[in-house]
Amino acid sequence: MRVSLKDVAERAGVSVKTVSNVVNNYPHVTPAMRARVQQAIDELGYRPNLTARHLRKGRTGIIALAVPELGNPYFAELAGHVIDEAARHDFTVLLDHTQGRRELELLVCQGFRARVMDGLILSPLELETEDLRGRAEETPLVLLGERRYDLPYDHIAIDNIAAARQAVGHLLDLGRRRIAFLGAREDRAQQPAHLRLLGWRAELADRGVPVDEALVGYSEGWERADGAAAMARLLDSGQRPDAVFAYNDLIAIGAMRVMSERGLRVPEDVAVVGFDDVTESRYGAVTLTTIAPDKRAIARLAVESVVKRLDAVHGDGGVPESQEMHPAFSLVERESTRGRGGR
Amino acid sequence: MRVSLKDVAERAGVSVKTVSNVVNNYPHVTPAMRARVQQAIDELGYRPNLTARHLRKGRTGIIALAVPELGNPYFAELAGHVIDEAARHDFTVLLDHTQGRRELELLVCQGFRARVMDGLILSPLELETEDLRGRAEETPLVLLGERRYDLPYDHIAIDNIAAARQAVGHLLDLGRRRIAFLGAREDRAQQPAHLRLLGWRAELADRGVPVDEALVGYSEGWERADGAAAMARLLDSGQRPDAVFAYNDLIAIGAMRVMSERGLRVPEDVAVVGFDDVTESRYGAVTLTTIAPDKRAIARLAVESVVKRLDAVHGDGGVPESQEMHPAFSLVERESTRGRGGR
DNA sequence: GTGAAAGCGCTAACAC
DNA sequence: GTGTTAGCGCTTTCAC
Numbered sequence: 001m002r003v004s005l006k007d008v009a010e011r012a013g014v015s016v017k018t019v020s021n022v023v024n025n026y027p028h029v030t031p032a033m034r035a036r037v038q039q040a041i042d043e044l045g046y047r048p049n050l051t052a053r054h055l056r057k058g059r060t061g062i063i064a065l066a067v068p069e070l071g072n073p074y075f076a077e078l079a080g081h082v083i084d085e086a087a088r089h090d091f092t093v094l095l096d097h098t099q100g101r102r103e104l105e106l107l108v109c110q111g112f113r114a115r116v117m118d119g120l121i122l123s124p125l126e127l128e129t130e131d132l133r134g135r136a137e138e139t140p141l142v143l144l145g146e147r148r149y150d151l152p153y154d155h156i157a158i159d160n161i162a163a164a165r166q167a168v169g170h171l172l173d174l175g176r177r178r179i180a181f182l183g184a185r186e187d188r189a190q191q192p193a194h195l196r197l198l199g200w201r202a203e204l205a206d207r208g209v210p211v212d213e214a215l216v217g218y219s220e221g222w223e224r225a226d227g228a229a230a231m232a233r234l235l236d237s238g239q240r241p242d243a244v245f246a247y248n249d250l251i252a253i254g255a256m257r258v259m260s261e262r263g264l265r266v267p268e269d270v271a272v273v274g275f276d277d278v279t280e281s282r283y284g285a286v287t288l289t290t291i292a293p294d295k296r297a298i299a300r301l302a303v304e305s306v307v308k309r310l311d312a313v314h315g316d317g318g319v320p321e322s323q324e325m326h327p328a329f330s331l332v333e334r335e336s337t338r339g340r341g342g343r
Numbered sequence: 344m345r346v347s348l349k350d351v352a353e354r355a356g357v358s359v360k361t362v363s364n365v366v367n368n369y370p371h372v373t374p375a376m377r378a379r380v381q382q383a384i385d386e387l388g389y390r391p392n393l394t395a396r397h398l399r400k401g402r403t404g405i406i407a408l409a410v411p412e413l414g415n416p417y418f419a420e421l422a423g424h425v426i427d428e429a430a431r432h433d434f435t436v437l438l439d440h441t442q443g444r445r446e447l448e449l450l451v452c453q454g455f456r457a458r459v460m461d462g463l464i465l466s467p468l469e470l471e472t473e474d475l476r477g478r479a480e481e482t483p484l485v486l487l488g489e490r491r492y493d494l495p496y497d498h499i500a501i502d503n504i505a506a507a508r509q510a511v512g513h514l515l516d517l518g519r520r521r522i523a524f525l526g527a528r529e530d531r532a533q534q535p536a537h538l539r540l541l542g543w544r545a546e547l548a549d550r551g552v553p554v555d556e557a558l559v560g561y562s563e564g565w566e567r568a569d570g571a572a573a574m575a576r577l578l579d580s581g582q583r584p585d586a587v588f589a590y591n592d593l594i595a596i597g598a599m600r601v602m603s604e605r606g607l608r609v610p611e612d613v614a615v616v617g618f619d620d621v622t623e624s625r626y627g628a629v630t631l632t633t634i635a636p637d638k639r640a641i642a643r644l645a646v647e648s649v650v651k652r653l654d655a656v657h658g659d660g661g662v663p664e665s666q667e668m669h670p671a672f673s674l675v676e677r678e679s680t681r682g683r684g685g686r
Numbered sequence: 687g688t689g690a691a692a693g694c695g696c697t698a699a700c701a702c
Numbered sequence: 703g704t705g706t707t708a709g710c711g712c713t714t715t716c717a718c
Contacts, residue, residue: 015705016706029704047454050459054459055712071423093438094438136388283600357688360689361687363713392710392711399713
């Protein structure tokens with residue numbers, strides 16, 4: 001950070017502009033001049049000061065990504081994809097986690113935690129519409145995940161209801177009738193996020209299977225421990241489901257652990273479907289049938305959304321309309337519903 | 344990013360300096376003045392431009408963290424801790440992954456990928472001493488992990504040899520004698536990173552158990568799939584170990600999956616010890632005995648190292664000597680060695 | 687306690 | 703093609 005454009009210019013006996021041209025690969029520079037400047041750059045070990053460039057251009061080349069928890073492999077894997085997609089557009093990624101705490105989500109939105117950024121990709125859990133409505137920041141914001149806000153921000157999420165219905169449908173197809181839902185939240189007046197729970201209800205209803213609310217397992221979080229606790233509670237309450245549809249893979253994995261401890265076989269006694277297709281679900285004594293969202297597509301759409309808006313601001317024209325985007329998903333059938341032998 | 348200090352100054356009818364004083368909580372400002380300026384700030388919705396501040400102060404408040412792969416929960420969990428520790432020092436974290444590719448590790452070191460950063464925390468896999476020796480950057484660099492370089496950079500890693508010995512010792516204590524090592528690399532002339540393999544050899548030798556090189560399972564990577572493949576190869580070669588010490592938890596998990604497929608019981612037939620204590624190892628049909636490094640300490644030491652060096656540069660005095668730091672670790676005994684009932 | 691002005695390193699008009 | 707120059711928005715001497 002010590003040697004500047006000016007130093008190089010002096011050394012090469014040219015103006016700063018010329019050096020700048022060379023550094024930025026400006027086309028109209030004579031090869032001879034380019035070589036001369038380049039030599040000075042090499043000799044001095046010049047490295048452009050990005051901060052200065054950013055100040056001048058009004059851009060930092062940084063996209064912030066805020067997820068609830070990096071300990072959840074879904075978000076870790078997603079972050080990896082976002083980093084890759086961002087790199088394709090010459091952006092780097094500032095990563096933050098909110099631990100699903102509303103105040104942290106809010107701070108992130110307002111740019112208080114990740115302060116230098118051109119855009120923000122946020123996967124909210126607790127954030128309310130009112131929090132977002134008051135957002136003063138004009139840096140582009142993209143929302144990820146199940147929660148929907150009626151606000152003009154791009155939103156990227158698979159069709160959670162359809163996915164849940166497919167998962168439940170799969171269990172019904174296998175002849176299961178007492179299908180529990182694991183991972184509902186009860187500390188909320190409204191449960192705005194639980195499209196997956198809605199899907200569970202809808203599919204059961206459509207297929208003429210009575211919806212038994214006693215089969216809804218509540219939990220505080222969505223980690224493995226929460227899944228284990230919810231499953232234990234369900235079994236302790238005397239329920240004996242023949243299938244479990246879990247809010248996510250971690251909950252499913254926690255639940256399977258408890259079943260294993262209690263001598264329940266998966267899938268013979270209880271079939272299990274998860275959600276997220278984290279790598280972990282492909283291993284373990286019983287591999288997990290799960291909904292696989294196209295994570296790479298989610299990352300790509302998110303980054304593109306930010307970049308597009310950035311270009312719109314700096315470029316000519318109108319800011320694009322905000323959109324709902326629904327990347328693809330698929331049901332991956334594994335041993336937790338099919339058993340070891342396959343079908 | 345539109346309203347600047349100057350705008351606020353005009354609005355409040357004061358100078359830029361005064362506004363700056365208020366924004367930065369400079370102590371010697373009369374309360375009345377402070378209130379007046381604050382009002383202008385609020386009315387205009389002023390937000391300081393961090394980039395400009397950074398340019399001026401020569402600091403960005405960003406620490407870059409580069410790990411091989413976020414899909415490995417060890418690194419994801421570590422990243423979470425680094426973010427937390429960085430936040431304690433008012434830094435944010437730019438995250439990158441190198442996929443264990445030497446050229447990417449090199450680019451990161453040279454600041455080509457994460458370009459705006461005050462310091463770099465790097466967990467290298469393939470990087471060679473010569474790569475690092477030529478590093479021109481003067482931004483602080485901290486190295487994490489098993490690899491050692493004889494260079495003046497802070498290096499943070501648990502005592503891998505001691506940890507490996509403790510793991511192998513535990514298996515020996517349980518009466519196991521044919522202890523395989525899973526996750527060695529064979530594509531390297533020297534295996535500079537494999538302190539864990541050294542520990543395996545040393546402990547066996549010390550305890551008078553013959554070291555059988557046929558029990559070393561090689562793999563290309565350190566993911567679950569690599570562990571599964573290595574285990575399958577070992578078994579296919581006719582070896583029948585009574586224990587496995589895996590390079591990391593993912594390899595152990597992959598190996599356990601293969602054993603389960605082949606009807607080998609853990610720990611009755613084969614006891615297993617992993618390395619990293621990822622959360623995943625606490626679940627599954629058989630929970631995994633593993634070496635648990637103090638990840639939070641690693642993160643704390645890494646961030647502190649960067650911050651300390653930064654303060655040294657900007658502050659008064661001498662740059663601190665580079666250090667080797669060895670955070671604590673412990674052996675966590677679970678079902679893969681103890682069985683379900685405990686001891 | 688507050689103001690004026692210089693300058694961090696770079697880019698982009700605009701002139702030559 | 704290349705040089706001159708004016709800022710980007712902020713902090714920071716240094717006067718007052």
